[in-house]
Structures are given as C-alpha cells and as structure tokens.
Amino acid sequence: MSLTLREMSLSEAGALAFKAARGAGMEWGLAEEARVSVTWVNSHGLPGLPALLSVLEAGLKPMQGTVNGPADVVCLSVLHAGAALSDHGRIPAEGLHLPAVVGSLLMVPFVAHLSGVYSIEWRTHDASAQVTVRGGSEPCLWCAGSPATHGAARLSIMPLVDAPAGAPIARSTRAFVHIDHLKRLEAFAAATYAPATEASRARGAGGAD
C-alpha cells in the first residue's frame, strides 16, 4: 500500500464518500449519511474515508425480516445502524451493544447528534478504541487509543454522566487519505458515472463554443 497521503478539503472528501457509498450500492439517503458522517469524522482529525472504505469493502447485504431498531440493521452497515439510532433519537439507559460492526468510527457522528455524553467503545480480537462524545449543537470528542481498528468489532455505546476533564480533540479543516485508499474509493465512486460516449457528449451536456 502506498504511504503517500492525499490532502483533501472536507467537502471534497464528503463528496467522494457520497459517490462511493452510492457506487457500492447504498440507497441515496444512506449515501447522504455517509457524506455527513465521513465529513464529521474528518473534521475532528480522524480518518473517515478509510473507515468508509472498510464498510464498502465488507459489502452490503440485503435487509431481511422485520426491523425494529439499530441492532436489526447493523448487519447491513454501520451507516444503517447509525441512521436508525439517530432517527430514534435515544440510547437506552443500559446502553446499546452491537456485534460485528465494520467501520465503527462512523457511528460516532450519529451519537454526537444526540444530546448527552456517551462512551463509544469498539473492540476487535486484537485491538480496541474508545471515544467519548458530548452531543448537541456543538459536539465535542475525546479519544483514547487509535480509533482506526481493522475488521469487525463489538461496539458498545453507553451513557455517561460527565465528559472527560481534558481538552477535546481539535477540529481539522482538511482530510487526509492514503492514495491507495483513495483509488479504491474512487473505484466505488466510478460506478456512478455513465461511460463517456460521443452521443452523450453531443446531446447530453450543455456548453459549446
């Protein structure tokens, strides 16, 4: 994998997330969630695009049976579960525990949408990460350990009484992604582009000379 990093604007990274999610087969509304979630994560200096790539490469499965909440759709993707969580607008007092979540980092923005303070922890067989988020109109984020875990993780969201005492993560105005990850995301995005043809060029576009 290339170690070269591409610096992007946040909107550029968000637009790529939107197209890649759609290109991977997500519904438009979920692709919108991908854009918002990736942009939010990037704006806190965390690697949103690689997290999305792991989600898309894990594949999207069709929804089956009756669904009642985030736990029933987490098999589809973390974005489906996050959207359901955000829509329902609350986390039970006993917390929410989701098995086998890929791209757990992308859950954080959905929790940040809720008012209150929450711990979000995800654990794989060999790594774990924990963030604390204080939600609301001006969310703050505290991070312990590397949030970029690989593979499916067990994810737990627990209400907390207080936020940590230290300074929250500083905001970032840029996104950074390995060129290799970028190319793989662009390959997903490319599925949303119609092949270039002379007929399309002649009749489909505006502008001439």
Add this chain to the structure above:
Amino acid sequence: MVKRAAPPLADTLSGLRPPSKVMRLERMGCFHASPLSFMRQLTARAVRDDWQFFMADWQVDAQGVGHAVLRAQTGARTYSLVAFFHDLPDELRSDRVIATAWDATFTLFDGVPDEADLTRLAANVPVQEAGRISETELTLSRANRSVRLWEKVVSALANGQQPDTAELGEVGYLMRTTAVYGSGKFGAADYETISTRAEVAAPFQAEMLTVYLIRWAVTELVQHMARARAAAQGTQAAALDPDIARGLGIGNSTGLGMAPFLMTHPKLIHAWVSARESALALVRAQQTPDPEAWALVLTLAQIMSAKVATWRTDHPRQQERDAGFSDDLARIITRLEAGGTTWDTLIDWAETALTLEGQEWLVSAILEPYAAHLDAIAAEMSVPTEAHRIDGQMTVGALKALIALHYSWATEIDWDAAEAQARVWYTSAEKLEPRLGERAEEPVEEYEQPLAPGRDIAKLHAILSAWPEDAPVAEFALANPALRHALRRVQIIAAHPFGEIQDNTIAAHMMPIDLLRAKLSFFGAQRFDPRSDRWVRICMFAGAPLPPDLSAQSECRWPYWQAPWEGA
C-alpha cells in the same frame, strides 16, 4: 459565523409571495440581478470597507504569455489573484468542461504568494482539474478570449485607435470564464474555513472577487499586447477608453454543470430566494413611496429599456422574452410617470399587465432605492451547512401533512406518463460532467442522480398511505431506506419552503436554462443569452468600475451604468 436564529416560519412567510408562485421554473428563468446579488454585495463592501487594489506582479511577454498577481487588500486580509496567460491554438479553444487548455487560468490565493507558492501554482493551475490546489487557494478558474473581439481590439489599440463600439456591444466582453470553482473543489479551502470572515462570508464572494480581478487582468492584458504590437510595428498604442473598459464585463458560458446545485442545496436556495422576497415585502409594506425613490426606479426603467434594445440572442424563446420585456419596460415607464400609487399596487399591477420578465425585473428594480437598508437581509443569505438529521419522532401523519402542504404540485403529476420522466440527470465519466439524457433513448438510467425530488416525494407519498398516522417516521425510514432521501427532503423544505423548485425537473419539456438563469441572477449576471436549451452565455461586472476606479460614486448601481454602445 454566528447566525441569527431563524424566526418562526409563519413570521418568515408573512407578506411574502408564496413559494408556489415564486419557485416555478418559468418564473425563475426570468429572475434579474438585484442589490442583493453577490457581485453587488462584493463591490458595495469593497467601497464601504475601503479595499485597496494593486497590480503586484506583471511578468507577461509580447505574445501575452506569462503570469500576473493582482492584489485586493480588504483591511484585515489580502487576497491575490494569480493569473497565468497562455498561448492557446485556436483549435483547442473550447468552453466545454471537457476542454483541457485555455487562454488564461487563475486562482485566488489567500494572502500573498511567495516564490514557492507561485512555482507550485504554475504547475497546477494551468491544468485546472488535472492539478491540485491547497487550503491557501480559494478558487480555481479559467477563461478564453472572445475570438470575435480579441484580435480586433489588440489591433485597433496597437494602431492608436479605439475598437468599434458596435462590435464590442455585440459581445460585451473580451474573455469569458468557463468555470470558477470554489468551496473546496480540487483541494481548495472549504467555504467553512472563510465563512467567519466578514469580507467573504456572503455567498460566492471568493468566486466573485476572482471574476472581478480577472476582468481587471484581462483589461490590462489586452492593452499590454497592443503596446507590444505597437512597439514592434512602430506605432503608438492607444489606451483603452475608460468608458469602454468599464462597459466590458467578463463573459461566462454556463452549461448543465451549474444546474444540479439548485436541487442539491435547498437550504441555501431558500436563503437566497427568501431574502429577495423579504426585501420585496419590506418595500411593498411602505404606504407612501418616497418621490425620489419613485423617480429613481423610473430612471432605471428608462436605462434598462435602452440596454434591452442592444441585447442580441439567437434563441427563439429568449427573443420572445426580450421582446416582451421591452414592451413591459415601456408600460412600466408609463405607469411610473403617472405616479400616484404605492409599490404594493405597482407590483399587483405588474402581475396582470406584464410578462414574467417584466414582473421579475420590477421586483429587483424597486429594491434599488433601498439597497442601503438591505444589509440585515443580505446577511441571511449564507447557511452554515446543508446537513440535516431526520426528525424520527415526527409522525407519519405529520409527514403526510407536510407533503400535502409543500408538494401537492408533485403528487398531482402523472408520473407514469412517459413525458413526466423523459429525462435523466447523470454524471458522465468524461471529466465528471453533469448531463441530461433521454430516458427512453439512452442507456443512462442506471446512473441517474437524485435530482427529481418531485417524483421521489410523490413515491414517498404513495407508500406512506399504507402506514398508520401515528407511526413515527423513524420506523418508516428503517423499513424504507430507498425513500430516506425523499423523507429528509420533505423535512428540510418544511422549514425552507423556498428551497424547492415546484416543477418537474425531469419532464420532457423542462428547460435547463431556467435553472441556470435563476442561479446566475443571484450572482448578479446580466445579458442572458441562451445558446441552446442547455447553456447560456452571460456577462459579469459589465458597468462596474475597474478595481482602481472603485468609489462610492462609481459603485452606486453599476448594472445601470450605460456603456457607449448602450445609449450612453
């Protein structure tokens, strides 16, 4: 930037023309620039805050190849237009997005570029989309010379003469931009990073400043080349007559690339349109118009009448509209000369007596006398973000009521009819150019972009009918992920009703140029000249003083300044 809390919707809409009237494509395709337009906001602020402009660097050879740096000092900050001028063979000159070479390329640098910056920009800006810019750049742009005018102007000036004003009037510009990218495109700084700066917080101010400085650079370039030619041929070059220079704008070719923006930014479009409608309501609420204001609008109508007489277009629909507008202006002048009424009565009269062109021009024109009082409204034209979390606690019944309130126009369309879904918005792999295809004739449906909100919300409406009224929307969204974007849209429009075009954007006879015109009018564009149903040429900053000449007096209502070819 700290935004004022939005007032309750009922108050917001009180006294405004309803979205069902304003947000129709045919009317939007007749919008005119106003004091709230972004070019006007830029020049007004530049005067108010005493911006200074400098030609900081000019390294251009006799053939017009090289680079230049033009600086705008706004007080707290400096912005630098870095311009690269190229020797472009005629056969490569194309206004299409898919072009790969241009006569000139530009970027707006945030600050003062050093040598390393200029070296980096020289490697990236001339190749436009194929290069990368950084957070110190705010825009990326390019322009092509007018083939009809450029050589004639250089030649005339080199021979010590002024160019033919009739020919200048036919075109209106020496160069036309074919794209002005901002807001994070190709690595540039995001709007959010500059949104707290007062001088560029209004919409598209970095882009407008770019174009304003490009116009100055182009004026300098054409005279530079004339001087070089004169030196080579042993003649004495003339300087471009200041009135001619002021009358020339920067052209722009706008195709479908701009159209999706109006559908994908509902909160922003609401902010723009509701600002204009709020300003209109403010003026209409005056019981007795100030006689000076009345006289000013009469003068503006007379000037506009002279200007319209010089407009040329080959597009039959626009020819008809321009002819109607010309007649409208004659009626407006007669009506204003008669006096004795209120702005409110005048607007009511316009709705029965004038074409849409005349109606919408009058809306913009009666704002002119009150331009200085519109700052608070103008400040509401930016929005911090388009992101919107779905309110899952809303009931299905409430959602259905919102659809009934805001989307009856969509649910009344027979979406099974072929003409209702005749078109497909898609993105081509070719430089990611947005295109509009024919659903029945081209294999592009699988690439369709979500740019038909009316259709998608009609579908949402149909499926909602099977759900209990008291079910929370969260449950519906969970079971219907394919309609999530439509559901979100309804909730957005409920709070931003001017954010939705109340017409079918994929109909067989939809005219994309109406979309373009609506957006361009908010930019402050003039001289709309559709070249087909899908792209339009316009002029920007024509009549505006060049940066070194900018003053309170010269800036005042510059769109109504008359060039020598406009009956001045």
